[in-house]
Structure formats: structure tokens, C-alpha cells
Amino acid sequence: MTYTLIFLAILMAAVVWWLVKQSINVKPWVADSAADAVRTDGVHGLGSYVPLPNIKLGLGVFLAVVTSLFALFVSAYTIRMEYADWRPLLEPNLLWVNTGILVLGSVFLQWAWNAAKRQDRAAIKRGIIGGGICTVAFIIGQLAAWNQLSAAGHFIQSNPANGFFYLITATHALHILGGLFALGKTISRLWQPSSESPEILLGVELCAVYWHYLLAIWLILFALMLNT
């Protein structure tokens, strides 16, 4: 459980730090007429108030939940690894290719995000379509890796490392599929001439953040599976 605890400790430390800033030297029972205390709180940064879109914070919270989920998978994996029947996983080389494709997808989306900041709609379209194609390719690649493994006689129940491999890759892929749904919405908005730039920027930004995050998670999971 160490990994999960480390994650939670960091998260809790952040919450406590943020709360200390909110509460230190505040006398809650003091009333005031200005009623402006609210907009100095930490989510928005200190000092000047920059509204943070709800959906962005929503994504942040969701990513915390996702992190908790994968941290628990990693914890379970490392605990289970210590038992006698653990056999290291046979990693198909295809996984390296898939990782490359996923990195490429992230790069495309970053490109789209940069383009969105410049309001270059054609470049956004190129970036986001490129990202989408890479992502679909990644999922197909993962399925192919599953096929290779099972063709070699490594089924989910063959040994615990295999079990974790199928389980973790499936969970990761499901999260990516969920992302593709959001990506699809952004794409459809891109092709509507009436949609406004801030709206598109937000959509592209959220997708890019999500993709980077899932890439980071994949890299951690992949490293874990390679080294054990």
C-alpha cells in the first residue's frame, strides 16, 4: 500500500497547506460588510481573482480519483508480486510501439493546444485529428498485444502477472476510450463555424491535459511491468 499512501500523503499535504492558507489568522466570527473574502481563496491563486472554469477543476478532481485507482492497482501489483508463484510477464515488443504511438498522440494534442492559444483553427484541426488517430491506433495496438500474448498461451488466468497485465491495460484503455468521447465532442464543435474560440480552447486544453495524464500513468504502469 506504500504507493497509494505516498500519493495520498502528497494529496493530503496539499489540501492541508491550502487550508492553512485559508484559515490561518482568519477569525470566522468576524462579520464584515465588504463580503469579498471569498475571492482570495487558493483555487484561484492568491491575490487577483481569475475565475477557474468549473469543468477544469472537475477534471482535476477526476484525475485525483483516477490516480487513486491506478495507485491502488500498483499497490496490489507490488504486494501480489512478493508471493511465490509470481512469474515475470512476457512483454510483447509491440508495447514499445504502442507507447510510441501514445506519446505521439500526446504531442499532437499539445500541438493542438498551442494552436488553440493562437486561435489557429486549421492547426487545431490537424493536431486534434492526429491525436485521435494515434489514440485509436494505440487501442488497436493494445488489442493486438493481447492477441499476441494469448496466442503464446498467456491467458489472464495463467499467472498473476498476466492477470494484472490484462486488467490494468483494460482499465487504462477504458479511460482512454472515455477521453475519445470527450475528444469527439471537441471535434464536432471545431467543425461548427458558430462555436467560439474560448470554448474550443477549453475543450482542447482539457483533452490535452487528460491525454498527458493518461500517458504519464501508462509510462508508470509500463515501467512497472517491464521491471518485474
Added chain:
Amino acid sequence: MSDVAHDALDFAPPAEVEEMELYHPKTWIGKYVWSQDAKVIAIQYGITAILIGLVALVLSVIMRLQLGFPHTFDFIDPANYLQFVTMHGMIMVIYLLTALFLGGFGNYLIPLMVGARDMVFPYVNMISYWVYLLAVLVLVASIFVPGGSTGAGWTLYPPQAISPGTPGIDGGIILMLVSLVLFIIGFTMGGLNYIVTVLQARTRGMSLMRLPLTVWGIFMATVLALLAFPALFVSAIMMLLDRLVGTSFFMPAMVSLGEQTSYDGGSPLLFQHLFWFFGHPEVYIVALPAFGIVSDLLSTHARKAIFGYRMMVWAIVAIGALSFVVWAHHMYVSGMNPYFGFFFATTTLIIAVPTALKVYNWVLTLWRGNIRLNVPMLFAIGFIFTFINGGLTGLFLGNVTIDLPLSDTYFVVAHFHMVMAVSPILVVFGAIYHWYPKITGRMLNDTLGKIHFWITFLGTYAIYFPMHYLGFEGLPRRYFSYGDTEFMSASSQDLNAAITIAAIIVAFAQIFFLVNLFTSYFRGKLAGPNPWEATTLEWQTADTPPKHGNFGDELPVVYRWAYDYSVPNADLDYIPQNVSPSDLKKPTAGQQGEIEN
């Protein structure tokens, strides 16, 4: 009292939160079934949770019948007894208490108390309820599949949960796990809403340190739930795979009922770690909202500021954070590395400190208060008494050494029912008596409420206090019957019978509550907007019950914390949060629901 100069700031700027666009459906179905209004969703959650909770209540009576009068009732046998135990526990912990506190009270109170029009993602909020309902239906369906529901105990420990020898290893356990997975997905959707709404949608002036403790409790509980439920999710999925495709995540090499199995090398303890990593925060997921709500009930009805607000907030946060590092105190005798015992006993007893402080502060809120002993207050004080008892017995079980004789006995059953069943449910009742006037516009009947309180409070104490002593004597839990166990005194069976009678009385007393809920909706005394003379924003709405959008044309502006009761030199013994210091100097004719003192 404030020393800020008021007069210079006579002008209060309008609420700074962006006005959100609400989806206003035209049809009845759109308003009350596929509703995106958090208040309607809250009521949907509440009704569903109470209905499924009634099922669990009936199951508990059946269990008590067997324990009090063994082998008298021929419809109870050792197999279905375990199924009743499991269903009762699972429903009460997850589908009733978690759903009711977060989905029910969370949805109703968060937007109103922070001064928001609605949750920030109303559509997702709606889906959350429907997924929860689906989870409940799948759970109910598991009772009717061949073999019936699972009888593995609410902890669902493998290998037993999916091995022959336990009831419901076919459809029952599978549907149970699926239902849990659905519940977690639904809850996560709701939970995102609660967090982001509290952080983002607070009205102007509602700083974090002005939030009512109810919101703090629900907020922190949601944080815990979002982080802890993934552990249950992971273990449920892994157990499903063990059951359905024969992986060995949790399943060791074993001989089941004389037959060799194909499992090999899995770790049952891994499941327990994952389960309790969820399971212990789960205790606080239920307790923290109760802590928050009871703080507000006590303050309102004692007409006194909650004592030590900042300490209360910090205690909630500290308890929440610590709750992630105490899980293995459920596993002292599980066969895990015994050296873990030192660490977890220490963390567990440390968590007693902030919890004790909360209790002190509740009692100190009563001290020099002006206590109105109306029904919500009775429940709140009943809660304190019960919680003190349940909390103190936790110090026995948390202390690893004393857990040796007491673990897995009725002492544990008595302890956790006291602390996380009766205590929170007393708060639920108190909260319903408190907020029902806002939800429906009518008061609940006082006499019925008092009858309900006295029977429930005294009855539950009569059930669970003596039960500890059965545990001392050594009566193991989850026993269908204990037969002629030599060390059990003959009179222990009489005590069991007495407990059963008390349990039946308590169960039937809930009829007073249900009748009250139902009849008061049509015939209750009209409540007016603020019958309790409370300060928080939900009592200051333009309409009672509040319409979709909660507040009228303009969102309220908050000038003070939620606990301005009996402020010296004020006209009334309460000042609502949206009354500005400059308004106080003028005649307060505009305020509704005032009572001249």
C-alpha cells in the same frame, strides 16, 4: 463581534459567481423524474435509500428473531441467516447511510448552504442518481437469482466469498460485486459535483471559514469517498475476475469441500488490505457528515455559536486524513505481519484525540447556551450520548492487545452499531426533523416525533449496551446459534431474548416516523421560511420550499459566519448570514420569520 467599520461599506456588491443557466423542463416528468435540480435529486436519493434501508431493517429483525429465540422460526436456517447478515450490513453501510448522507443531504444542502443555484454539473448529478438506482436494483436482483444473494458477510472476504460452502456463490456474489461497481461509478459522478460546487459555486462572501460545518462534513466525507472507493472498485473487479475467469489474485491454492481447486498462490490478505483501505475511511464517510450536521443542529437549537469552529474544521480534516492510515486495525488478528500492530494501534488511538475534541466542543456548545429541547435537538443530544459510548468502546478495539479477546465477538458488533449505525441514524432523524419544514414547507408532528425519539434512543441503547457484555463473555459474531457453548452462561440466552424484544420495538417505532413523514406532508403545520430561527442560507430563501434555482432573482451575499447566535447587543438572538452589519443598525423589518424576543 466585528470591529470592522461598517458605514463606509454600505454598498454590498452583487454576487460575484457567474449566473448559471439552469435547465427548466416543462413536463412533470422532466421536473420530478429526469430532474436536474439538486433538491429533487436529493429527495430521489433520500426516498430510494430509505426504502432499501427498510428492507435492511426487516432483515435485522429476522436475524434478531433467530438470535433471541433460536430455532423457533422455521424460515431461518444457517444458510439464509448468513445471507440476511450480509445484505443487512451491505445495505445499511453503503446503500443507505452513504447514499443518504452524500446523495441525499449533500445534494439538498450543499447548493443551498453555499448560496449556489444548483450543483455545477446538474446533468452529471442526475445521471449519478440513476446509476445509484440501478445499483440498488442489481442488489435487489441478487436476492432472486438461483442460490440467492451472497452470504459472505458484508466484508466479502475471499476465498470464502467465492467458494462452495458459502451461500450465493453463483449469481449472488457476482451481482453484489457488479452492484458495488455501479454504486462507485454513480457516486463518483455525484462526488465530483459536491467537491466542485463547494469550491467554485460559493456565493460572494462565503469564504471557506464561513461555511456551515454541515458543508465541511459532507465535503471532507466526499473527498474521502472519492479517494477510498477506488480501493473497493479494484478489489471488486479483481474478485470478479477470480470468480469468473479463474485468475488467482486473491485465491490461494486450496481444497474446497474435499475437491482440489485450480487456484494457486493468491493472497486473501491482499483483499483485506484493499477492502479496509476503503472500509475504514467508509466509517468516516458516514460519520463526518453526521458530525457536521449535528454541529449545526446543536448550535441552532442551543442558540449559541458552535464552540471552537476552527478546531471543529481542523478536526474534520485531521480525522479525514488520519482515516487513511488506520485501516489495518480491522486486521489485528487477520494473520498479517503482527508488527504492523504497533503502528496501527498508535495511529488509531491518535485519531481518538480529534474525535474527542469534537465531542467536547459539542458539549461546550450546550454550556451556557439557551437550549430549546425540540425534536431535532433531542436527536442531537441523543447522538452525543450514543457516540460517546460508541467512541469509547472503539478505544478497546483500537488498542491491539485488547482486540485479541474482543475481536470477532459481539463486542465488535455492539461497538460499530453504536458508533456508525445508531449515532449517524440519530443524526439522520434529527436532520430530517430539522430540514423537513424547508423541504416541504410543513412542520413534522411534534408528539409523533417525540415518541419516535424516545423509543429509538432508549431502544437502541437497550439493544447495544448490554450486547458489549455478550462480547466480553466471548460470544462470536456471525453465529447462527451458539448452542451449548460451555463458557457462555445460561442467562446469556435471556439477555439475547431481551435484546431481540428491544430490537423489535425499535423497528416498529419507525412506523411513527414514516406515518409522520407521510401525513405531515399534507396536514402538517405550515412552517414559514425559518421556523427554527436559523442563520444559514437555506433558511433565507425567497420561497419555501425553494424553487429550482434556490434563491430568487439575486444570489444572497454573505457577511458573516453561520453561527451568529445570541450576538451581544443584537435585536434578535440570531443574525442570518446574509444580513450585513450595516443592515443591523436599521430596523430589521425586511427579515422574514422573526420572532420578537
Added chain:
Amino acid sequence: MALAYVLIFLIVGSVLFHFISPWYLTPLASNWSTIDLTLDITFWVTGAVFIAVNVFMVYCVIKFRYNAKKRAEYQPENKKLEWWLTGLTSIGVVAMLTPGLFVWNEFVNVPEEAHVVEAIGQQWHWSFRMPGEDGRFGAVESRYVSDDNPLGMETDDPDGQDDIIIISPNVHLPIDKPVKINLRSKDVLHNFAVAQFRVKMDLVPGLITYLWFTPTKLGMFEILCEELCGVGHHTMRGKVIVDTQEDFDTWLAEQPTYAEVLARPVGDALIGQAQYAVCATCHGAQGEGNLPTHGPKLAGQEAWYLRRQINYFKEGTRGAHPDDQFGQEMAPMAATLFNDAAVENVIAYIETLPDMPAPTTITGNIEKGEKIYNVCGYCHGVDGEGIAALNAPRQAGMSDWYLATQLKNFRNRVRGAHDDDMYGMQMTMMADILQTDERVNDVIAYINTLPRPTEQLSLAAREND
């Protein structure tokens, strides 16, 4: 003010209840007085807090009840008071925790002089193993477990040959000798708990867990399984019999080593046939059972069950109860099988008899019976075929009138109540769900519908053995 008075009543009542309650810790029978001491310290600390906080609350409820002419005091916080309370609480917590950690340290570290006993749990009974003279346990593996090798011993391991094998839920221990119990499970989680010894620990399949204690009182103490392990959980009992060293040594000498178990005599059916002549008078020449003579059908019943019951009759574990008329008649008959070889021979002969289904004599409501049998099936098999690993004999196709008598005997504690009949004890607890004779008949009516093995089937099965 009713609330205040009721709260006072509850506080006083709780304290009084504690002192006059006849229900409290069972008298200690081990070295773990320190556990009781830790518990007492916690009781004093928490008891004081319980009284102090609640009395203060009652005081507040009485003193500060609502008065429209008064105002509550306005005091948002009191730092000094809060720090005092934090400090006092912390002291209380330390006072409770410190002794707890010391005692736990003692529990975790087993004294070197402790002798080791292995307790093996399975659904739903106990067995035991002792390391024998070499002081070492032989290797065991889950995959070796079978009806003939219930502990999963590795047959060739030299360390295992002198291991003492105790296929019984009753185990003896010498007084005043620290003992470490190694715990091992064959299937699901169990828990080894003896209330009088105070300590308990789970059995986890795949792991070996342990606990230790020193028995300090002579006598018999019940072992309970305290981790939910399925339908039979509440019947999973055993006994620790604490003996003087001499009595213990005598008992130990009677227990077979693994080598002796392996060398058990094989029955000779031909010799057995002669001895069976005595049995035939009541049980029938073909072991087919005979109602008028109250001899149940034997043919088709499994050897392990016949062996155990014959021995029970011989030892007086069964057939000694004054209300068990037919059992009393059987006891002297069993005594004619004067040694183990004789028992094995007659069993070997019975195993050759043709297994014809016994005639049905009992009718009842089959549907109701099926519901009841749902529980029976967990041990006896869904088809009533019997499962040796669970010590559950076959029911389908056997004499139904005998089944009825025995179910009633179990229910009425005529059978199964003897201290040495631990498997019968399980059945008494299960038979409790057959409250009426009508329900006994219902379940037997259902058992009569179960597949009734024909002679051919059972012959084929025997050839496969």
C-alpha cells in the same frame, strides 16, 4: 427535563449494569493476565470519561434550558480550554496505549522454550499435528490433500514420519508449558479462538500464522472458529484439554505417528465375512437394513463412516445415552470387534455387499423438504452422496426410517452430545433447524427423491478405486 433525568438514569444504569452484570470475561486460564489488565486500565479511563462528559452534558441540559428572557453566552472559542482538553485527552490515550503496546510485544515474540503444535482448519472442523520426537514438522502442500491424506503430508519427507497426526478436533496440552500454535488452513479463512486463553488469530490459506499462550488451568476449553467460514461456521468447534504432564504423555503415546497411519492394516473381506454373521442378524445378510430389528442399511455406506461409528460404539461415545435404546443394543455388538484389524475386516466385507436402494418408508412434503435440505447439502452433498472430507456420510438410498430416528436423536441431544463426538456435535447444532417431526419427515421425503445409486454404479465406482 425528561431528557436530563433519562440521561442520568442511563449513566447510573450503565455503571450499575457493569458492576452487577453476570456477563463478563470468562475466568482466565492462561498466562495472559496482562491482557485483562490492559482491558481494565482502558475500562477505568474510558469509564471516567463516559461519566464526566455525560454528567457535564446533563448539567448543561438542566441549567441552560430555554428561557425566552435570557440569551446564550457568545463565546466562539476558548483556546486555553481547548489546549487543556487536548492535553488531557492525549495523556489518557497514552495511558491506554502504552501498556497495550508492551503486551502486544510480548504476544508477538514467542518464548524460545515454547513447544509447537500445528492446528489445521478446514470447513468445518479442526485437526492437529505435533512435530514428533525430532521436533521438526514434515513438509505439507495443499495439492497433496486428499481423503487419505487430509493434512496434505509429503509422503516421503523424513521429517514427517514421526509427526503426530491428530485427526480429531480435540487436542491435549500440558499445563504450565508455553505453547506456540501454528495455524494453517486448507480452504478459507478461519480463526482459532479459546475464550479462556484470551488470544486468537486467523488461519489464512497459503500462510502459516501463529499465536502462543501458557495454559494455567486443568480442564477442557472450547475452541471456536471466529472468522466467518461459511454455512457451518458456528459448528466449527474443537476442544483443548489441558492435562498434567503425565496425563498428557499418556495421551500423546496413544496418538499415531504419520508412519503408523501409513502402515494401517488393510481389511480382509474374507475374514470379515465370518465376523459379519453377527451383524447380519439385525442388518440383514446383504447389509440391506431391516426395520423390524432396527438394523439400518450398511451396504453402500462409506468405510470411513462405518469405522468411526463402530469405534464410537466401542468406546461408549455413542450408544451410552439412556434414551438411545437401539444404540445401547449396538454397543455390545460393536465390542465383539476386539481390535482394529477386526473392524477393518468387517468393513472390507461390508464394502463388497451390493448397494441396493433401501425401501422408502417415510412420506412428507417434498417441496418443504427441499428448502430444508438446501442447508444439509452443503456437507452431505447436493445429491446426498456424502462427502468424506466434511465428515458427512451418505444419505441418499440409505434406510430412511433410521435417518429419521437419528435426526431426532441429534436434535434431542440423545446422539452427538458426548464430549468426544465432535462431528456429532456439529450435527446436533444443524438438527436444531428441524424443530418438528413433520420437518424431519419433509426433509427425508426429499432425500428419498435424490438419485439412488444402483448396484452397478457402486460396483463400477469400487473398481475405479
